[in-house]
Amino acid sequence: ARDGSSSTGRTPALHREFIKWKKERPRHVLLVRVGEFYESQGIDAIMLVQHCGLNPMGNPSNPPRAGCPKQNIQRTLDDLTSSGLSVAVYEERAGGAAGPSAKSKRKVRYLAQVVTPGFPNYLIGRIEDELQDSYQTPSPILALSLSVSGITIMRAYADERRVVVEEGLAEDNIDRIFKSNQVMQVWIHRPDDSAPALLPFTSSSLSSSSPSSSSSPSSPSS
Numbered sequence: 001a002r003d004g005s006s007s008t009g010r011t012p013a014l015h016r017e018f019i020k021w022k023k024e025r026p027r028h029v030l031l032v033r034v035g036e037f038y039e040s041q042g043i044d045a046i047m048l049v050q051h052c053g054l055n056p057m058g059n060p061s062n063p064p065r066a067g068c069p070k071q072n073i074q075r076t077l078d079d080l081t082s083s084g085l086s087v088a089v090y091e092e093r094a095g096g097a098a099g100p101s102a103k104s105k106r107k108v109r110y111l112a113q114v115v116t117p118g119f120p121n122y123l124i125g126r127i128e129d130e131l132q133d134s135y136q137t138p139s140p141i142l143a144l145s146l147s148v149s150g151i152t153i154m155r156a157y158a159d160e161r162r163v164v165v166e167e168g169l170a171e172d173n174i175d176r177i178f179k180s181n182q183v184m185q186v187w188i189h190r191p192d193d194s195a196p197a198l199l200p201f202t203s204s205s206l207s208s209s210s211p212s213s214s215s216s217p218s219s220p221s222s
Contacts, residue, residue: 015041015063017109021090027162028088029080031073032109038076038089039067052079074122081120088114091124140164144174153177 014034018041021030029047031038039057040048045066048054054076057065068076073089080087091112112124140155150168157163169177 018042021088021111025088028086028114030088030090031067031076032090033070033092034067036070037067038070038073039065041065047080047085048076051083051085052076077115077122078120081115081117084117086114086116089122089124142177 014032018030018032021032022042022044029040029044031040031044033039039045042063045056045064048066048068049056049064052068054066054068057067077087077089089112090109092107092109094107113122115122140157143154143156145152145154150170151174152165152167153169153174155164
């Protein structure tokens with residue numbers, strides 16, 4: 001079936017996981033470790049065929065699948081990132097969340113690293129084992145522009161070469177965005193100033209930087 005279900009109507013666990021992760025990272029190509037291979041499904045499999053020269057896998061009546069042997073992972077990633085694509089790589093391990101278990105055949109998969117055109121090297125297998133499942137998505141660089149119509153925020157994801165702009169926001173929206181992204185500093189543009197200032201984010205610094213404020217530009221924080 002085109003939805004990935006088997007002849008019995010059941011959807012394989014890996015396909016369900018893939019759909020879940022794709023909803024979380026629609027802008028990334030997903031590569032998932034399956035034994036001795038890394039596999040992609042759906043549109044991501046088409047990206048592997050198009051940009052990496054890989055052959056389709058499996059039954060053509062199911063969603064497209066493609067992959068590469070584990071020893072070719074960096075070459076495959078290089079082909080994708082050189083085409084401007086970012087890749088979320090999921091590794092697998094035996095056992096539950098507490099760690100590998102020799103008695104369990106159940107596989108637990110987790111996001112190991114996001115590989116991007118700005119950071120194309122895959123580190124798994126090159127660093128200590130205890131550090132390999134601790135990947136966290138880097139926080140974006142943020143900038144604020146204040147005006148009478150509201151606050152405009154720009155989030156720049158340098159490693160992905162991507163910018164997201166939101167306009168007309170209120171101060172409480174900004175506070176929530178910054179806390180969720182664990183932002184340590186922010187560029188604030190004041191229309192009356194000759195240059196933007198780099199400030200550590202606090203609610204008081206945002207209030208003091210409103211368009212009606214007459215305060216002078218702050219020096220970049222160290």
